[in-house]
Amino acid sequence: MFLVAGMGSRMKDLGARGGRCPACGGSKGLHITKESQTVSLFFIPVASFNSRYYATCGACASVMGLDKEAGRRAERIPGSEISADELSVIRNLNGERCQDCGRRVYPDQQFCPGCGRRIYT
Numbered sequence: 001m002f003l004v005a006g007m008g009s010r011m012k013d014l015g016a017r018g019g020r021c022p023a024c025g026g027s028k029g030l031h032i033t034k035e036s037q038t039v040s041l042f043f044i045p046v047a048s049f050n051s052r053y054y055a056t057c058g059a060c061a062s063v064m065g066l067d068k069e070a071g072r073r074a075e076r077i078p079g080s081e082i083s084a085d086e087l088s089v090i091r092n093l094n095g096e097r098c099q100d101c102g103r104r105v106y107p108d109q110q111f112c113p114g115c116g117r118r119i120y121t
């Protein structure tokens with residue numbers, strides 16, 4: 001028997017949900033995307049696994065990983081809110097805060113402009 005099986009990944013746009021962005025503190029909304037690995041037979045996806053959820057801030061465009069449970073909830077309930085402890089920042093477009101003086105340092109600045117501490121290596 002000849003079997004055509006394939007693996008791939010699929011991105012699904014789940015739309016915006018309410019929630020505060022842990023990177024900028026804004027509450028303009030978080031855009032949720034679901035990424036899953038798929039197995040297809042004869043080019044028809046038959047199973048998906050390893051689903052991961054991501055949130056993109058509507059204000060600063062930073063990217064956060066979303067807790068799996070929270071992702072499932074966001075997928076089921078369109079009006080659900082996402083709380084800050086369900087998010088982990090993957091890409092912070094606001095720069096990091098200096099641990100010594102608290103100033104924001106952006107990825108193009110290797111050293112803190114306030115105290116000179118090295119932030120990015």
Ligand SMILES: [Zn+2]
Binds near residue numbers: 021022058060061
């Ligand atoms: Zn943000």
Ligand SMILES: [Zn+2]
Binds near residue numbers: 098101102
């Ligand atoms: Zn500093």
